Amino acid sequence: MNDEQIEEAIVRVDVYCSAVLSASRYEHSVRVAVMAQELCVQFGLPPRCGYLAGIAHDMCKSGKDRWLLALASRDDAPISRIENEKPSLLHGRAAAILLAGEYGVSDLSILEAVKNHTFGAPGMDALGKVVFVSDKVEPGRSGINPGFREKVFASDLDAMARLVIEDNIAYLKAKGKEVASMTLLTLETLKQGARCEIHQA
Numbered sequence: 497m498n499d500e501q502i503e504e505a506i507v508r509v510d511v512y513c514s515a516v517l518s519a520s521r522y523e524h525s526v527r528v529a530v531m532a533q534e535l536c537v538q539f540g541l542p543p544r545c546g547y548l549a550g551i552a553h554d555m556c557k558s559g560k561d562r563w564l565l566a567l568a569s570r571d572d573a574p575i576s577r578i579e580n581e582k583p584s585l586l587h588g589r590a591a592a593i594l595l596a597g598e599y600g601v602s603d604l605s606i607l608e609a610v611k612n613h614t615f616g617a618p619g620m621d622a623l624g625k626v627v628f629v630s631d632k633v634e635p636g637r638s639g640i641n642p643g644f645r646e647k648v649f650a651s652d653l654d655a656m657a658r659l660v661i662e663d664n665i666a667y668l669k670a671k672g673k674e675v676a677s678m679t680l681l682t683l684e685t686l687k688q689g690a691r692c693e694i695h696q697a
Contacts, residue, residue, distance in 0.1 A: 531630040549609040556590040616682030625657040
């Protein structure tokens with residue numbers, strides 16, 4: 497995608513998100529977009545790709561279960577038990593399908609970042625890690641220890657993602673919630689020192 501196409505997609509997605517999401521969810525999406533753009537600058541990635549992935553990551557969050565299941569099933573990946581039991585967890589996968597089909601987004605890195613922001617994915621590329629981290633620690637997120645946030649932002653990108661996933665797993669376990677196997681696999685991959693890769697189309 498060229499710069500003009502990315503900017504056009506940002507405008508269209510922003511309009512959509514502001515119309516269908518709650519005010520708080522839309523504001524969260526904007527904060528994620530801004531943080532993702534800043535981290536892209538820090539790590540030498542295309543900043544506006546980060547903004548687009550960030551503003552789009554929750555665009556399907558308010559969708560009904562049946563719609564989310566129908567959209568997500570089009571990516572040819574199996575729908576896990578945990579996703580079947582709580583279809584709202586499919587909102588990232590659904591958003592990636594919507595971005596590609598309705599908004600002309602062809603950049604694989606952007607689509608994968610949006611798709612995988614909920615659970616992570618083994619082999620996530622650099623943009624995927626940026627969006628994952630931004631979603632979990634953007635400034636409006638409540639309950640985050642300031643010291644933890646400082647530690648995250650003092651780290652390299654792989655360490656950032658690892659710290660955020662470890663914190664997310666600890667939170668879920670403390671709440672008695674199930675941790676998705678994809679999240680555990682992602683953490684294991686990061687612990688093994690998998691390289692950041694950048695995919696663009």
